[in-house]
Amino acid sequence: MILSLEAVTGGYGEIDILNGVDLALEAGSILTVAGTNGAGKSTLAKAVVGLLPRVGGQIRLDGHDIAGLPAEERARAGIGYVPQVANVFPSLTIEENLAVVEGVVDRRGRIGALYEMFPALAERRRFRAQSLSGGERQQLAFARALMTAPRVMVLDEPTAALAPSRVADSFERIATLARTGIAVLLIEQRARQALAISHRGAILDGGKVALIGPAADLLADETAARLFLGAG
Numbered sequence: 001m002i003l004s005l006e007a008v009t010g011g012y013g014e015i016d017i018l019n020g021v022d023l024a025l026e027a028g029s030i031l032t033v034a035g036t037n038g039a040g041k042s043t044l045a046k047a048v049v050g051l052l053p054r055v056g057g058q059i060r061l062d063g064h065d066i067a068g069l070p071a072e073e074r075a076r077a078g079i080g081y082v083p084q085v086a087n088v089f090p091s092l093t094i095e096e097n098l099a100v101v102e103g104v105v106d107r108r109g110r111i112g113a114l115y116e117m118f119p120a121l122a123e124r125r126r127f128r129a130q131s132l133s134g135g136e137r138q139q140l141a142f143a144r145a146l147m148t149a150p151r152v153m154v155l156d157e158p159t160a161a162l163a164p165s166r167v168a169d170s171f172e173r174i175a176t177l178a179r180t181g182i183a184v185l186l187i188e189q190r191a192r193q194a195l196a197i198s199h200r201g202a203i204l205d206g207g208k209v210a211l212i213g214p215a216a217d218l219l220a221d222e223t224a225a226r227l228f229l230g231a232g
């Protein structure tokens, strides 16, 4: 397992939002985390990447406990993150947004590879990020996270800001990413579509994993479907 969580707790103030989460993710696989609003999905993403003020339990990357490391060190260790609200620098150009990412080996080569993966960004490389659509900004945030060649990508609702016509493309890109060996922790409201490209799925409820298993089993599980998967 490239990433494993054991009895992870944590929250923002006194109250725990995560109440003992156990999860494991294999290299090159996609694990979808679904659940109702407020279940703690974004909080879980923050716990993994190091942005939650208070975390307990164990978070292991390649067997090493990283729960005590600050976000920059987790990024350096191989964890990429695309938050729900795309974090790009609006006044910088697309190329500058990629060029300013720290800790990159072979910056030119990396930017070239990412332009191949995101042709829309390549076309607009000299434009400021503020001129991009929501979906393009998401692509830029994605590309920024990939600059450091992460081994694990944590994606918090990557399709939320997309026009419906772009959603399938985005899921396809995520599937491609996993085929390159990157492990993907995918937080999604569009649970059915996300599970369709995932190896495993977990349902978070009240800050705990209520159900976990192969994605196909979750899709076929009537209780999961009724309670958690919704129409998406």
Ligand SMILES: Nc1ncnc2c1ncn2[C@@H]1O[C@H](COP(=O)(O)OP(=O)(O)OP(=O)(O)O)[C@@H](O)[C@H]1O
Pocket (backbone or CB within 6 Å): 012, 013, 017, 035, 036, 037, 038, 039, 040, 041, 042, 043, 044
């Ligand atoms: N920065 C914060 N400070 C305090 N409480 C927060 C903060 N962010 C989230 N919460 C609370 O933590 C709980 C879980 O929120 P979280 O965003 O993790 O849920 P979620 O499952 O991602 O939901 P959604 O799908 O709506 O994003 C909610 O009760 C929310 O109000």
